[in-house]
Amino acid sequence: RTLETFRQVEGVLGEIxxxxxxxxxxxxxxxxxxxxxxxxxxxxxxxxxxxxxxxQYLVADYLFEGAASPDxxxxxxxxxxxxxxxxxxxxxxxxxxxxxxxLAKDHV
Numbered sequence: 001r002t003l004e005t006f007r008q009v010e011g012v013l014g015e016i017x018x019x020x021x022x023x024x025x026x027x028x029x030x031x032x033x034x035x036x037x038x039x040x041x042x043x044x045x046x047x048x049x050x051x052x053x054x055x056q057y058l059v060a061d062y063l064f065e066g067a068a069s070p071d072x073x074x075x076x077x078x079x080x081x082x083x084x085x086x087x088x089x090x091x092x093x094x095x096x097x098x099x100x101x102x103l104a105k106d107h108v
Contacts, residue, residue: 002049005083009047016047024050029057040090056080062088062096072098081105 003020010016024035032054039046048055056076063073066088076086083104088096 002051006047006049009049026051026054028054029061032058033061052080059086062086063098066091066096066098068098072101075101 002025006016006018006020010018019039021035024031027035027050032048032050036046036048036058048058050058056079059080060073060076063076081103085102087099087102089099091097
């Protein structure tokens with residue numbers, strides 16, 4: 001399913017260089033974080049397509065590390081529906097900075 005999701009995104013954004021890691025299937029937040037960090041310097045933008053609960057836990061970790069507001073943290077804690085995208089920037093100290101959350105139901 002993640003590959004199908006990626007292909008849908010690629011259909012909208014255009015061809016995206018991809019590394020497909022079957023070892024990340026149903027991975028936990030720690031494994032997903034290691035994958036992100038391993039490719040953090042590969043370009044200006046990194047897209048991670050993953051399954052729950054790992055991706056939701058990773059998002060929660062980033063929200064806490066970036067000191068996101070309680071309202072934003074609450075959005076993640078209330079569930080992370082299929083096809084949700086959370087966007088983070090990175091500040092000068094290397095901390096994640098919340099930039100937005102996009103729920104598929106809001107863009108149908």
